[in-house]
Amino acid sequence: MGPITTIQANDFRRQWDDLRDDALAAFEKVGASGWYVLGEEVRGFEEELAALWGFPFTTGVASGMDAIEISLRALGCGPGDRVLTTPISAFATTLAIVKLGAVPVFVDTDDQGLINLERCGDLLRRRRDIRFFVPVHLYGFALDRGGLSRLRDEHELLMVEDCAQSIAAVGEVAATSFYPTKNLGAMGDGGAILSRDAGFDARVRALRDYGQTAKYRHDFIGYNSRLDELQAAYLRRACLPRLERWTTRRREIAAAYLAGIKNPAVRLPSPPKGSEPSWHLFPVWTDRRLRDSRFGIHYPIAIPDQKALDGVPFEAPGGYENARRLCASEVSLPIHPYLDDGEVAEVIAAVDSL
Ligand SMILES: Cc1ncc(COP(=O)(O)O)c(C=O)c1O
The missing domain is CATH 3.90.1150.10 (Aspartate Aminotransferase, domain 1)
Structure with missing residues (x-):
């Protein structure tokens, strides 16, 4: 495919020409607010994303990979736990699992590159020790919703859906990325965890902020994984519209x-x-x-x-x-x-x- 020399896989210069005024206004807003970490822009963006995506809770984090790792942590995944996942994805999907000391269990894909849900079912019927599942809606193709729900219910799986490439999933916990090339991309790193359970969301909120449940009160060994205020303002005011x-x-x-x-x-x-x-x-x-x-x-x-x-x-x-x-x-x-x-x-x- 050599003859094409001018077409970019992503053209951020054209994008900047289009959204420059909104982006500068967003940055101005943050600068003028004097509040640079977990301020009004992160809060507003979380609310708007939750509404757009139809989830009651959304928490912004520092990256898509953190979104997966923190979600798994908040569901109780830890060292030695088996996590079903796919052999084709960004490496970050598996890295999030491995960083927890958990053990990825790979199931082969179908001919579109998506994890083969029938094979997952076959394996889960034989293996009662697999409790966690990180399916990936790769390329922006949603995995079969009915198939995913059946697997979850039949095998009592705790599921974190990797939606970094797909902004259409409707499950229980969705982890997404705002890496610049993504459909909703920041001018740097960012991610979010969308969920339906208030207790889960409270754990995620604590985990992203050193495990704090109230100022200077640390109930968990957490992370520094906050969505940046400038990125949130940019995403909210320049990209979401x-x-x-x-x-x-x-x-x-x-x-x-x-x-x-x-x-x-x-x-x-x-x-x-x-x-x-x-x-x-x-x-x-x-x-x-x-x-x-x-x-x-x-x-x-x-x-x-x-x-x-x-x-x-x-x-x-x-x-x-x-x-x-x-x-x-x-x-x-x-x-x-x-x-x-x-x-x-x-x-x-x-x-x-x-
Ligand atoms: C499918 C998938 N999962 C996870 C990630 C990790 O996201 P991030 O780069 O924001 O950590 C990406 C993007 O890079 C991705 O495409």
Whole structure:
């Protein structure tokens, strides 16, 4: 896919041109407030995100990875606990588990790169010791909601849904990321935990702030993982008002790719039926020869194959051959909301000319 030289996987300069005035006004607001940590902007953003996403509670944290780790901690996950998860995701998903001393149990993916829920069910029927589950709504494709709920209820799982790439999950606990490339991206790091249980949310709030339950009263060994006030102001005042438009544009581009790309050597994504993907990424799968690309690859190495896990306890009871195959063949086409129609046509032509 060499011929495309000017199209960016993400175009933050165009984004800045569009939202500059709102961003500067947001920063001005924080500066003038004189309150720089856990102030009005974090509180307001948490409320607005909760309302948008349909969760009663939202707590901002420092990153998507922290959102997963803190959620698991607040559910009681600790050393030696088994956590079912996927071999294809950002490494951060597994890192959050491993940092707690818990043991990831990888289950292979389907042909879209999403964890295979049937295989999860088979494993859980054999293994009564797995109590936690971190499914990932990868690429912006929502995992089957009914399937997830059945697994949770049948096996009494405590579930943290990794929604870093998907802003559409509706479960019990959703952990998300505001890394700049995300559909709702900050100008730095950030994350949030959305939930339905007041007690859980209170633990999460304490954990993000040194385990404090009241000023100078520490009931838990917590973290310093607060969503930054400036990032919250930016997300709230510059990004949230544009999110619907951005998502619409991502969907338009995905529709154009799905209708336009005809190359039989390229397998296009087919998200789960009935889902409305938020198209964080547009993955295609093609053979290695065609992977000479300046575009992203998500992800080139299956998580259990990462060097960092050498000597770290994990399990992969049924193997992860499918995940390995996908990792060897995935390419992400550009799908950011500032891509224009000419560029979309250019991408289609380039893929078809391979
Ligand atoms: C699926 C997934 N999980 C977790 C993360 C971690 O988020 P963060 O980079 O905000 O820590 C990311 C993003 O990098 C991600 O894409």
